[in-house]
Amino acid sequence: AQKVTQTQTSISVMEKTTVTMDCVYETQDSSYFLFWYKQTASGEIVFLIRQDSYKKENATVGHYSLNFQKPKSSIGLIITATQIEDSAVYFCAMREGGSGSWQLIFGSGTQLTVMP
Amino acid sequence: EAAVTQSPRNKVAVTGGKVTLSCNQTNNHNNMYWYRQDTGHGLRLIHYSYGAGSTEKGDIPDGYKASRPSQENFSLILELATPSQTSVYFCASGVRGSAETLYFGSGTRLTVL
Numbered sequence: 001a002q003k004v005t006q007t008q009t010s011i012s013v014m015e016k017t018t019v020t021m022d023c024v025y026e027t028q029d030s031s032y033f034l035f036w037y038k039q040t041a042s043g044e045i046v047f048l049i050r051q052d053s054y055k056k057e058n059a060t061v062g063h064y065s066l067n068f069q070k071p072k073s074s075i076g077l078i079i080t081a082t083q084i085e086d087s088a089v090y091f092c093a094m095r096e097g098g099s100g101s102w103q104l105i106f107g108s109g110t111q112l113t114v115m116p
Numbered sequence: 117e118a119a120v121t122q123s124p125r126n127k128v129a130v131t132g133g134k135v136t137l138s139c140n141q142t143n144n145h146n147n148m149y150w151y152r153q154d155t156g157h158g159l160r161l162i163h164y165s166y167g168a169g170s171t172e173k174g175d176i177p178d179g180y181k182a183s184r185p186s187q188e189n190f191s192l193i194l195e196l197a198t199p200s201q202t203s204v205y206f207c208a209s210g211v212r213g214s215a216e217t218l219y220f221g222s223g224t225r226l227t228v229l
Contacts, residue, residue, distance in 0.1 A: 035217075037218075043204070043222060043223045044222060045208075045223075046220070047218065050215065091158055093159075095215075103164075104218065105161075106151075106158040108157060109158050
Protein backbone atom coordinates (compact mmCIF):
# COMPACT_ATOMS: atom_id res chain seq x y z
CA ALA A 1 0.00 0.00 0.00
CA GLN A 2 1.14 3.50 -0.67
CA LYS A 3 2.13 5.78 2.18
CA VAL A 4 3.47 9.32 2.55
CA THR A 5 5.36 10.43 5.65
CA GLN A 6 6.35 13.92 6.74
CA THR A 7 8.30 13.69 9.98
CA GLN A 8 8.84 17.43 10.50
CA THR A 9 5.81 18.73 12.35
CA SER A 10 6.98 22.33 12.34
CA ILE A 11 9.91 24.41 11.14
CA SER A 12 10.85 28.02 11.89
CA VAL A 13 13.23 30.02 9.72
CA MET A 14 14.31 33.60 9.31
CA GLU A 15 13.05 35.56 6.35
CA LYS A 16 15.17 35.43 3.16
CA THR A 17 16.80 32.12 4.09
CA THR A 18 16.39 28.72 2.43
CA VAL A 19 14.36 25.94 3.96
CA THR A 20 13.95 22.28 3.07
CA MET A 21 10.95 20.20 4.06
CA ASP A 22 11.27 16.43 4.00
CA CYS A 23 8.91 13.80 2.65
CA VAL A 24 9.37 10.08 2.16
CA TYR A 25 6.97 7.80 0.37
CA GLU A 26 6.26 4.13 -0.09
CA THR A 27 4.94 2.56 -3.26
CA GLN A 28 5.18 -0.70 -5.16
CA ASP A 29 4.48 1.04 -8.45
CA SER A 30 7.26 1.89 -10.89
CA SER A 31 5.38 4.95 -12.10
CA TYR A 32 4.06 7.59 -9.73
CA PHE A 33 3.57 11.30 -9.28
CA LEU A 34 4.60 13.41 -6.29
CA PHE A 35 2.99 16.70 -5.36
CA TRP A 36 3.38 19.50 -2.85
CA TYR A 37 0.40 21.55 -1.73
CA LYS A 38 0.31 24.62 0.51
CA GLN A 39 -2.39 25.45 3.05
CA THR A 40 -2.49 29.07 4.17
CA ALA A 41 -3.70 30.34 7.52
CA SER A 42 -7.10 31.05 5.97
CA GLY A 43 -7.41 27.35 5.14
CA GLU A 44 -6.99 27.69 1.41
CA ILE A 45 -5.16 24.76 -0.19
CA VAL A 46 -3.26 25.33 -3.42
CA PHE A 47 -1.05 23.20 -5.63
CA LEU A 48 2.62 24.21 -5.72
CA ILE A 49 4.74 21.77 -7.70
CA ARG A 50 4.86 18.24 -9.11
CA GLN A 51 7.57 15.64 -9.78
CA ASP A 52 7.00 12.76 -12.19
CA SER A 53 8.86 9.62 -11.15
CA TYR A 54 10.27 8.98 -14.62
CA LYS A 55 11.93 12.39 -14.80
CA LYS A 56 15.50 12.67 -13.52
CA GLU A 57 15.63 16.44 -13.37
CA ASN A 58 14.20 18.14 -10.31
CA ALA A 59 11.09 20.25 -10.84
CA THR A 60 11.32 23.99 -10.22
CA VAL A 61 8.57 26.60 -10.10
CA GLY A 62 9.46 30.12 -9.02
CA HIS A 63 11.24 29.97 -5.68
CA TYR A 64 10.06 26.39 -5.09
CA SER A 65 12.17 23.44 -6.15
CA LEU A 66 12.28 19.75 -5.40
CA ASN A 67 15.05 17.43 -4.31
CA PHE A 68 13.99 14.10 -5.78
CA GLN A 69 16.06 11.17 -4.50
CA LYS A 70 14.41 8.14 -6.03
CA PRO A 71 16.66 5.48 -4.42
CA LYS A 72 15.74 6.90 -1.03
CA SER A 73 12.03 7.34 -1.90
CA SER A 74 12.42 10.94 -0.88
CA ILE A 75 10.99 14.17 -2.28
CA GLY A 76 12.08 17.29 -0.43
CA LEU A 77 10.58 20.74 -1.02
CA ILE A 78 13.08 23.58 -1.08
CA ILE A 79 11.98 27.18 -0.71
CA THR A 80 14.66 29.75 -1.40
CA ALA A 81 14.60 33.38 -0.27
CA THR A 82 11.69 32.72 2.04
CA GLN A 83 9.09 35.42 2.63
CA ILE A 84 6.69 36.00 5.48
CA GLU A 85 3.83 34.92 3.26
CA ASP A 86 5.43 31.51 2.84
CA SER A 87 4.28 30.76 6.38
CA ALA A 88 1.80 27.93 5.91
CA VAL A 89 1.31 24.20 6.21
CA TYR A 90 2.91 22.21 3.41
CA PHE A 91 1.57 18.83 2.37
CA CYS A 92 3.38 16.22 0.36
CA ALA A 93 1.18 13.85 -1.69
CA MET A 94 1.57 10.91 -4.04
CA ARG A 95 -0.47 9.18 -6.71
CA GLU A 96 0.51 5.91 -8.32
CA GLY A 97 0.38 6.01 -12.09
CA GLY A 98 0.40 2.35 -13.04
CA SER A 99 -1.73 -0.47 -11.80
CA GLY A 100 -1.68 0.73 -8.21
CA SER A 101 -4.21 2.81 -6.33
CA TRP A 102 -5.37 5.82 -8.27
CA GLN A 103 -6.01 7.82 -5.13
CA LEU A 104 -3.98 10.86 -4.07
CA ILE A 105 -2.50 10.13 -0.65
CA PHE A 106 -1.36 13.02 1.57
CA GLY A 107 1.22 13.26 4.31
CA SER A 108 0.35 14.84 7.65
CA GLY A 109 1.90 18.20 6.78
CA THR A 110 4.71 20.47 7.98
CA GLN A 111 3.95 23.86 9.54
CA LEU A 112 6.44 26.46 8.28
CA THR A 113 6.85 29.74 10.13
CA VAL A 114 8.94 32.46 8.50
CA MET A 115 10.10 35.09 10.97
CA PRO A 116 11.08 38.68 10.12
CA GLU B 117 -9.11 30.52 -12.55
CA ALA B 118 -10.50 27.26 -11.18
CA ALA B 119 -13.44 27.70 -8.85
CA VAL B 120 -14.69 25.25 -6.24
CA THR B 121 -17.33 26.53 -3.84
CA GLN B 122 -18.39 24.77 -0.67
CA SER B 123 -21.42 25.43 1.47
CA PRO B 124 -21.95 25.98 4.28
CA ARG B 125 -18.63 27.36 5.58
CA ASN B 126 -19.54 26.40 9.11
CA LYS B 127 -22.09 23.95 10.43
CA VAL B 128 -23.13 22.84 13.89
CA ALA B 129 -25.16 19.64 14.02
CA VAL B 130 -26.58 17.41 16.72
CA THR B 131 -25.67 13.78 17.19
CA GLY B 132 -27.97 11.59 15.13
CA GLY B 133 -28.98 14.38 12.81
CA LYS B 134 -28.58 14.42 9.05
CA VAL B 135 -25.97 16.73 7.53
CA THR B 136 -25.42 17.57 3.88
CA LEU B 137 -22.29 19.33 2.70
CA SER B 138 -22.43 20.78 -0.79
CA CYS B 139 -19.77 21.45 -3.37
CA ASN B 140 -20.01 23.18 -6.73
CA GLN B 141 -17.28 23.52 -9.34
CA THR B 142 -17.25 25.65 -12.46
CA ASN B 143 -14.10 24.08 -13.93
CA ASN B 144 -15.92 21.40 -15.92
CA HIS B 145 -13.65 18.84 -14.28
CA ASN B 146 -14.60 15.19 -14.42
CA ASN B 147 -13.31 14.25 -11.02
CA MET B 148 -14.45 15.49 -7.64
CA TYR B 149 -13.34 14.52 -4.16
CA TRP B 150 -14.28 14.86 -0.52
CA TYR B 151 -11.51 14.93 2.08
CA ARG B 152 -11.54 15.50 5.79
CA GLN B 153 -8.70 17.16 7.65
CA ASP B 154 -7.83 16.35 11.23
CA THR B 155 -4.76 17.35 13.20
CA GLY B 156 -1.97 14.84 12.70
CA HIS B 157 -3.70 13.08 9.81
CA GLY B 158 -3.40 15.47 6.94
CA LEU B 159 -6.11 15.05 4.32
CA ARG B 160 -7.93 11.74 4.14
CA LEU B 161 -10.14 10.75 1.22
CA ILE B 162 -13.77 9.94 2.02
CA HIS B 163 -15.48 9.63 -1.39
CA TYR B 164 -14.75 10.60 -4.94
CA SER B 165 -16.48 10.69 -8.29
CA TYR B 166 -15.44 10.27 -11.91
CA GLY B 167 -18.45 12.12 -13.27
CA ALA B 168 -22.17 12.64 -12.98
CA GLY B 169 -23.90 9.64 -11.48
CA SER B 170 -20.74 7.98 -10.16
CA THR B 171 -19.44 7.77 -6.61
CA GLU B 172 -16.57 5.71 -5.25
CA LYS B 173 -15.39 4.95 -1.74
CA GLY B 174 -12.12 6.41 -0.56
CA ASP B 175 -10.04 5.43 2.45
CA ILE B 176 -12.54 6.34 5.18
CA PRO B 177 -16.08 6.07 3.75
CA ASP B 178 -17.83 4.62 6.80
CA GLY B 179 -20.61 6.89 8.04
CA TYR B 180 -20.65 8.94 4.84
CA LYS B 181 -22.53 8.86 1.57
CA ALA B 182 -21.88 10.88 -1.55
CA SER B 183 -24.00 12.08 -4.43
CA ARG B 184 -22.97 13.44 -7.83
CA PRO B 185 -26.13 14.52 -9.62
CA SER B 186 -24.33 16.62 -12.20
CA GLN B 187 -20.86 17.49 -13.48
CA GLU B 188 -20.85 20.59 -11.29
CA ASN B 189 -22.21 19.31 -7.98
CA PHE B 190 -20.94 16.80 -5.46
CA SER B 191 -22.49 16.37 -2.02
CA LEU B 192 -21.34 14.62 1.12
CA ILE B 193 -24.09 13.23 3.32
CA LEU B 194 -23.89 12.23 6.94
CA GLU B 195 -27.12 10.35 7.59
CA LEU B 196 -26.54 9.96 11.34
CA ALA B 197 -23.91 12.43 12.45
CA THR B 198 -21.60 11.51 15.32
CA PRO B 199 -19.13 13.63 17.35
CA SER B 200 -16.25 11.70 15.72
CA GLN B 201 -17.24 13.34 12.44
CA THR B 202 -16.38 16.76 13.80
CA SER B 203 -13.74 17.94 11.35
CA VAL B 204 -12.93 20.26 8.49
CA TYR B 205 -14.15 18.95 5.14
CA PHE B 206 -12.65 19.89 1.81
CA CYS B 207 -14.04 19.36 -1.64
CA ALA B 208 -11.74 19.29 -4.65
CA SER B 209 -11.99 18.88 -8.39
CA GLY B 210 -9.52 17.75 -11.03
CA VAL B 211 -9.06 16.62 -14.59
CA ARG B 212 -8.81 12.85 -14.98
CA GLY B 213 -5.24 11.58 -15.19
CA SER B 214 -2.40 10.38 -12.98
CA ALA B 215 -0.70 13.77 -13.03
CA GLU B 216 -3.94 15.44 -12.05
CA THR B 217 -3.74 18.66 -10.05
CA LEU B 218 -6.50 19.22 -7.54
CA TYR B 219 -8.35 22.48 -7.00
CA PHE B 220 -9.74 22.79 -3.51
CA GLY B 221 -12.69 24.60 -2.03
CA SER B 222 -12.34 26.74 1.09
CA GLY B 223 -13.51 24.02 3.43
CA THR B 224 -16.49 23.42 5.72
CA ARG B 225 -15.97 23.29 9.47
CA LEU B 226 -18.43 20.79 10.92
CA THR B 227 -19.06 20.44 14.63
CA VAL B 228 -21.26 17.61 15.84
CA LEU B 229 -22.48 18.07 19.41
